[in-house]
Amino acid sequence: MPIHDWTRVDVGIFHDFHHDWIFTIKCALNTGILPPDYYALAEQVAGGFHPDVLTLERNHPASPAAGGNGPSAAHSSNGIVALATAPPRVRFTAAAEGERHARKRQRITIRHVSDDQVVAILEIVSSGNKGNRHALQSFIEKAVGVLDAGIHLLTLDLFPPGPRDPQGIHAAIWSQIVDESFQLPPDKPLTLASYAAGDVIRAFIEPVSVGDDVPRMPLFLEAGSYVTVPLQPTYLAAFDAVPKRWRDELESSTAG
Secondary structure, X not given: OOOOOHHHOOHHHHHHHHHHHHHHHXXXXXXXXXXXXXXXXXXXXXXXXXXXXXXXXXXXXXXXXXXXXXXXXXXXXXXXXEOOOOOXXXXXXXXXXXXXXXXXXXXOOOXXXXXXXXXEEEEEEOHHHHOOHHXXXXXXXXXXXHHHOOOEEEEEEOOOOOOOOOOHHHHHHHOOOOOOOOOOOXXXXXXXXXXXXXXXXXXXXXXEOOOOOOOOEEXXXXXXXXXXXXXXXXXXXXXXOOOHHHHHHHHHHHHO
């Protein structure tokens, strides 16, 4: 089943699907994808940002092997993939190094109320995030602030660019990180983008279109390692819960 044209239905229908997709992704992460020391929660508030899924790590002292950023070596056999040996298979990559992304902004600290450390955020973009200039700018500022705080980010945008983001949500975010532009392929107007935070911010971008399958995307747990999120099966499970009247509408528009 391909990606549907969500502009064809009322925003409330996507909102309902959105919640189910969040739930299925969270369940997938917590039932075999995340290593034992990590867990995912849905729709928690983090430093003013309202992410769909937070990935947290149990609070414990960092081991020397982890370089102060968590137990990387201990998880090598638990589903984490090393970036150096198996880079994500995406169409575009980019990096912003050192002073190139040193912006004059206050850093934010993002922690869960339990004091376990937030290491990654997943956000499904809604039409409301692009509904007006203030909403889009607020989303971008919070996304960049999350990366500034060393939190990894995965954004899923199934809505086409509009007048406020003519090259998509990734281009809007990236232009605030480094002085370089990004241009979407004309035939792939939707954007999935994963960001590895750190001294070097790395972006992994996969443009898609209505009618495509939803590709697997990396969710970084450390700057040099990630897990792969099974977006297609979770999308399908969430879509199955959409009322039949709206499934028929979406499937007919995609088939046409």
